[in-house]
Amino acid sequence: MDIPQLEAFLSVCKIRNFTRAAEYLHISQSAVTARIKALELSVGKPLFLRDNRNVSLTQAGIHFLPYAERMLLLFEESKVTLSEGLENYIVMSGPGSVWHYYYLQHIVSFRQAHPKVAIKFLSYIDSSYMIRDLLLDGVVQVAIRYDPLDRPNVTKHFLFEDEIILVSSQNSSNLFTKTDFFSGQYCHIEWGYPFPDWFRSIVGEGYLPTFETDHSTIMLTLLLQGAGFGFLPRSIAKPFLDDHRLYELRCELPFPVTRAYALYLTDNRDHPSVKLAMQLLDVPLASTGDSTH
Template identity: 35%
Template sequence: MDIDQLQAFLHVANTKSFTRAAEKMNVVQSTITTRIQMLERHIGKELFKRDKRNLDLTSAGRSFLPYAERIVDLSREGTKVLLLEQTYHDQLVIGTTHALWDYVIFEAVNEFIKSNSQISIRMITEHSSFIIRKMIDGLIDLGIVFYPVYHSNIETKPIIEDIFELVAAPNFYLPDYPVTSETLRGLPYIHLNWGGSFSDWIQQIFGNHYLFQLEVDHVSLLLRFLESNQGVGFLPHSIAKRLIHDGTVISIPFVSDTPLPNRYIYLLNRKRSNNIDYLEQLISCIKRSF
C-alpha cells in the first residue's frame, strides 16, 4: 500500500469514475485501474462495486474511506512540516465555518499575521463536525465550532453565548403590528437552518413539515436575498452586529411566546501543540473579534 494507491482510491471514490480520477491525477486510466487492483489485493477485499453503468463503494470501501483520508492528510502534513523549516518558524492550521470566517474570524487572523510574518497560516472552511474530526486526528491546531468536544487532547472553551436576531434590508417595508412568532408566518421569511436548538425552535413555530417559500444553506445567499428586499431572516448576533453597524441590515424587534434559543460558540485548541505561544496570541485576537 502506498500514497499513490490511496490517492487513486480517494479520487475514484469522490468522482465515481476511473476516467475523471485519472484526469485529476494526470495519469492514464490504466494506471488508476492498476493502483486500485493493487490496493484491493493488499487489503484482501473489493473496494468498489462495478457494473456497466454505475461505480460505487462496497461496504469495505466505505469503512476504509475515512482511514485512507487520514493517511493521505497526515502524509501531506508531514511534507509541509519539512517545507516549513526552509521558510517559516512554524505553521498554524485554523478551521471554522464559512459564516464565522467571513464575519468574525477574518479580522482576527488578519490582525495576527500582520505581527507574525514568520508564521505560516493555513485556513480551513468546513462544518463543525469536520473541523472536530480533523482536530482529533491532529491536523488542525485551532477550531471555532458550534459544539463542545470532550477529548483528552483537546481543550474546549466557550467564547460567547450567541443570540439570534431577526433582520431585513434597511428599506424593507415593516408592518405596523409587532412581529411575533405568529405574525412571522405572514411575512416573506427566508429560512437558513442554523441547526441545534434553532432547528427545534423553528419546528415549534412553523411545524415539523413546513415548506418554506425560500430556503437557503449559505449566509452570503441569505444576505443577497435580504439586500434585494426579498424578506426577513435570522442571523446570529455575532454576525448581525457588524452588518447592522455598517447599514447592510436592520434589526427587527421580535417577540415570541417561545423564546428564541441561544447557542454557544466554542474555541478548540490542541493541548499538546508545539506552537503554544503563537496559539495564545491568535486566541487573544479571536476573543477580541467576538
C-alpha cells in the same frame, strides 16, 4: 497501501469512471486499475462495484472513504509543515461566519505580527467531522464550535456569545409565528447550537424551508436586497440595524443565544501551533475563566 493508491481511489470515488480518473491523474487506465487492485488486496475487501457503464462503492468502500481522505490529508499537511522558510504552521477550523465576522481583523493583525507563520482556515459544514477526525487526528490544532465537545482529552475555552435574531429589510410590528416560516419569504440558515433545536420547537419535525443556504454572506446579501426575512447573529446584523437597512422582527419565542468555544487537544496545550492559534483568537492559555477540561 501507499499515497498513489489512495489518490487513485479518491479520484475514482469522485469521478466514478476509471478512464476519466486516469486522465485526471495523468496516468494510464491500467495504472489506475492496478493501484485500486493493490489497495483492495491491502484492505482485504473489494472497494468498487464495476459494470460496463457504472462504478459505485461497495459497503467496504463507503466505510473506507473517510479514512482514505484523512490519510491523504495528513500526508499533505506533513509536507507543508516541512516547508523551508516557515517558523510554524497552524490549521484552524470553524464556521465561515466566525472567521469572516468575528476574527477577520485578528487574522490581519496576526499575519502582520507573524509573517513567517503559515495559517490555514477550514470552514466546514459537517462540524462533527472536523472535531471527530481532524482535531483528534492532530491535523487541526484549534477548532471553534458552538456546542462544545465533552471529551476528557479535549480542552475548551469560551470565546463569545451572540443572540440569533430575526431580521428583514422591511420593518414590521407583527409577531412572527410558525405560519410565517412556511411562507416563501422566509430564508433559512442553520446557525449553531442551540438554534436548530430552538427553531424545531417552533416549526416541528420534518420542516423543509422554501429557501436554505449554508453561507452567512449569501444570507446577509439576500436580506439586504429585500429577498425576505431570516435569522442573523446580532453582531452581524448590528451595523445594518443601526443604519436602518435591516430591522429586528418579533418572534413568538425568546431568541436563542449561541456560545462559541475554542477546542484543542489537552496534551497539545504547550505545542507552539496551539499557542499561536490561541494567540490569534486573543485567548490566553493560562486563563481559567470559562475553560474546562
